[in-house]
Amino acid sequence: MSPIAPPRGTKDLLPDEAPAWRWLHETHASVAGRHGYELIDTPMFEATDLFARGVGSGTDVVEKEMYTFADRGGRSLTLRPEGTAPVLRAVLGARLEQRWRPVRVHYAMAMFRYDRPQAGRQRQFTQVGIECIGDRDPSYDAEVIEVAWRFMAQLRIDGISLQLNTLGDRDDRLRYREALSAYYTPLRDSLCDDCRRRLEVNPLRLLECTRDAQHVAGAPLLRDHLSGESRGYFADVVTHLDEAGIPYTHNQRLVRGLDYYAHTAFEFWHTSLAGAQNALGGGGRYDGLAEEIGFPATAGVGYALGVERLLIVAANQGVAPVAQPPAQLVVCTATAAGAKEARKIARHLRDRTTVIADLSARRLDKKLRDADRLGARLALLVGLDEGLVLRNLRTRAQQVVTADTVLDAVSAELLQAAQEGVP
């Protein structure tokens, strides 16, 4: 029988990578928290309608990437492919926007999309993100971008490029869509298959095609179809970003793959990721989403960043923390007689530091070797003729101690190690 393999496109978090994983999540919670964002979490699956209506039926996510299934009660459910619609549902469902506005929440959640896996692209992946819900002011768009920016700066990741665009409001996009159709329809026969489909389903996506680049170059620009109000909104966002000292590239071809975005849309790109997977994350404003999922119209803006991709970049740049030793001290029995005493002392020492007890029948040299291998600083040998022996695994110096003095001796050794600045 062959061993059971993990499902395609999934990945285990092993102890070696856990410190970097934890570091990233704690940093995100800390940076978001410092801006007043509170933790939220939502179910891993939702009613399929939440995404079909919220994200948009013409999008790739809904059209071909969702894990949708019927439960035993015949309900159509879908594993969460993105976080914004569920978080908005949770916030508005609980009427949180009636406490104070805007509601600021941050999250770290697993997402599921059925796609062909590649490096940096999995079927289950994790996003950290924030949502700022309940007020429509350009300063919040800038605030959200700034939190993402500060977060990645705190991770000491550099080389990030902020791609910024405005999609205007609904009327702007309707006008623009007509202009795009008018431009592309005569060209229909010379378009690639995908673009012919886009022309029917989602004309904005025509702008992102790389095969029909010559057509894109001559296509009308959304900028020329924006209302004065939309232009002013974008100008305000840009002003706030300038004040915050956050550089950006105005990318007029950035349209985002989810239907709910309006006005501000942005992505964070990084060149050290492979060309195909260069986006660390993105976000934008989604003022129409609340109504799409059956709630009173409520403004919102947020971002989501891919944890696995951030960790790839962090590892490439050598900024992710490495694994710490699981214990500072290993209590080793030198003879079988010491087992009971060793357990008792280990219990005692855990008041002071991290302790592993090795009571196995293996030879003492193997125990010491393993204690050193796992990175412990000290070993306490129990069951020797001369009594308890505390050995420093780095200096190889050792001293005889008693049950009464062992705690102080351990403290002294650890203090000295700390003063020497060794990790």
Add this chain to the structure above:
RNA sequence: GUGGCUAUAGCUCAGUUGGUUAGAGUGCCAGGUUGUGGCCCUGGAGGUCGAGGGUUCAAGUCCCUCUAGCCCCCCCA
């Protein structure tokens, strides 16, 4: 969902035009050392050669299907 590359020990990889019982380095375990990490010496475990089928006297090697990883499209995270 389309096309391409790849798959041999825990890891990195050899394996000739198809030819005995599939190898190396490293790692792992044990002994040398009944009580001290390294080095060294000795011994050992570990492979249905990704899975299944086919061709052949004979398949790790050739053919087909499947699975998985990576890459390109695509999409985004």
